[in-house]
Amino acid sequence: MxxxxxxxxxxxxxxxxxxxxxxxxxxxxxxxAGVDEFERFVEWLLTGTLTEAQRHYVQTFDLRRRSGLYLTYYLHGDTRKRGMALLMLKQRYRAHGLRLSDGELPDLLPIVLEFAATVGPGDGEAPLRQHRQGIELLRSALHEARTPYALILDVVCALLPQLTDDDRAALMSLAFDGPPVETVGLDEVGLGPTLAPYSEVCG
Incomplete structure (x- = not known):
């Protein structure tokens, strides 16, 4: 694949x-087919009912404070830096002809992955590389929750550059301290999920 x-x-x-x-x-x-993690996830998804799948999704990504899909929040929290990061993402998308629907935030992981798939290596995958730490924290939280969604993040992380020593140090800091907190200047960009400090970071 x-x-x-x-x-x-x-x-x-x-x-x-x-x-x-x-x-x-x-x-x-x-x-x-051909990717064990994807195969296992798809079989799990198709085994249950639609209601069960939807309930699990909401419990995993919408109700759990440590596994939101909005990548800029992991690094910037509710700060003005997050607003700037969101703006830069929107500008990158527009440069490649991508327009988001009203109310969509550009850092939602499925949108970032779609951009990478469409534009390709280089500029298309740049947002994934820039938010490598946040993706790793999300992967860790999903593994801790023992959700099959962790399998998808395993595939994504395997395709991204390996974590550097600096990345691991930053991850440990975020694990203990959580993201920055500052609500000034974010009224117009929307807020992500609330993250509690992480207890561990998977490598």
């Missing part, structure tokens, strides 16, 4: 599950 296909499938599987997604079971199995 090439990088673009992997990012595209990860983006799809990280979106809120609906009837259309589960009805495409054969297509999902075919798309996941």
């Amino acid at each position: 090439n990088r673009s296909h992997a990012f595209q499938l990860a983006s799809l599987l990280l979106t809120y599950p609906d009837e259309e997604l589960l009805a495409a079971g054969d297509e999902l199995r075919a798309a996941a």
